[in-house]
Structures are given as structure tokens and as C-alpha cells.
Amino acid sequence: MHIIFQTPRLLLRRFTLDDAPLILQLNSDPEVLKYLHEPLLETEAQATKVLSDIILPQYEHNLGRWAIHTKHNNEFIGWCGLKYRPELEEIDLGYRLKKTAWGHGYALEAAQHTIDYGLNELNIKTITGRAHVDNTASLQILQKTGMQFLKDETIDNCPVKTFSISNPK
Known part of the structure; x- marks a missing residue:
């Protein structure tokens, strides 16, 4: 298991192809994907494709979900991480949690520590x-x-609010 970092209550690690059932579980819930423009996953094969095509390649750059x-x-309970978006030339913070994990402060805890890791360990200039x-x-x-x-802007045909944080170094 390749652990990236730990927080007081959480452990964040790299996914592997063996995690397809976890991705399927997360991305097959319509409430979890409510505000995203992603199709619901229906099979482990689809989840494996998400892992192999989207998630795992980011690890080559020490980034990823x-x-x-x-x-x-x-x-x-879900995922959090940093992803390089070449079409926008930026490093994007993302997080997605199962409904059972909502309302416990896990997303905030994971996001705060991910930002800290990105700015201080990876020396990223700006995170969006x-x-x-x-x-x-x-x-x-x-x-x-x-x-x-x-x-406010439209990204991937979706109306969003955009935020950023810059490295003070």
C-alpha cells in the first residue's frame, strides 16, 4: 500500500487496479455524482477504465486522486487529491465522498491536508x-x-465557482 499521507482521522493512499469495486461503489451513486458531468458507473470494467485512464496516470507526476x-x-470513504489538467494548465483539487461519510468533516480534513501537501511537499505554485x-x-x-x-465560469459545460490558493514561498 502506497500511503501518501495521514491526517488525524484519515489515511490517503494511491489507488490500484484492484480498487475497481471501490470506484464502482462511489461512482454508481446518483447523489454522489449529482453536481458532476460524469456518467454513473454500472460495471467493474467501467471502474477499471476510470482507474487506468484517469486516476493512475496522474501518479507518474506525484499527483492524483x-x-x-x-x-x-x-x-x-472516497477520494481526494490533486490532478493536473493540461487543457487548463492548472493543478486541480478534487474530492468525492460516499454519502455515509458526508457531514463528518472528512472532506474538509482531506482537502486541507491535500492542499498543505501540494504546497509544502510538492512545491506547487497554485492549486485551483x-x-x-x-x-x-x-x-x-x-x-x-x-x-x-x-x-464564476463554465467548465466542461458546468456552471462553477472557481477558487485558488497560492504557495507563499
Whole structure:
């Protein structure tokens, strides 16, 4: 298991192809994907493709979406991480949690530590975060991490609010 870092309550690690059932579980819930323009996954083969085509290639650059597990029982609750988006020339903060993990502060904890890791360990200059304009919970997380609101825009045909944080170094 390739652990990226730990927080007081969470462990973040790299995904492997063996994690297709976890991705399927997460991305087959319509409420989890409500504000995203992604299709619901229906098969492990689709989840494997997400891993092999989207998630795992980011690890070559020490970036990526990392599996989140709770320390107290090792339960998989979602992912958080940094992704290079070449079409936007930016490093994007993202997070996605199972409904059972909502409302416990896990997303904020993971996001704050991911930003810290990106700025201080990876020496990233600027990290960008976006959320759908109607996703109030996610917008609050971006604000609480210390990210600053930049603008409203449309990305991937989705109306979003864009935030960023810069490395003070």
C-alpha cells in the first residue's frame, strides 16, 4: 500500500487496479455524482477504465486522486487529491465522498491536508478548486480551506465557482 499521507482521522493512499469495486461503489451513486458531468458507473470494467485512464496516470507526476480510508476502521470513504489538467494548465483539487461519510468533516480534513501537501511537499505554485454553483457543501469546503474566490465560469459545460490558493514561498 502506497500511503501518501495521514491526517488525524484519515489515511490517503494511491489507488490500484484492484480498487475497481471501490470506484464502482462511489461512482454508481446518483447523489454522489449529482453536481458532476460524469456518467454513473454500472460495471467493474467501467471502474477499471476510470482507474487506468484517469486516476493512475496522474501518479507518474506525484499527483492524483488518492483513496481515503478512516483510521479507526480502515473503511474506504472516497477520494481526494490533486490532478493536473493540461487543457487548463492548472493543478486541480478534487474530492468525492460516499454519502455515509458526508457531514463528518472528512472532506474538509482531506482537502486541507491535500492542499498543505501540494504546497509544502510538492512545491506547487497554485492549486485551483471548483464546485458547481449549487453545490453549497463543496463550496463551503473550498472556502474553509483558505482558498480565495476567483470567478464564476463554465467548465466542461458546468456552471462553477472557481477558487485558488497560492504557495507563499
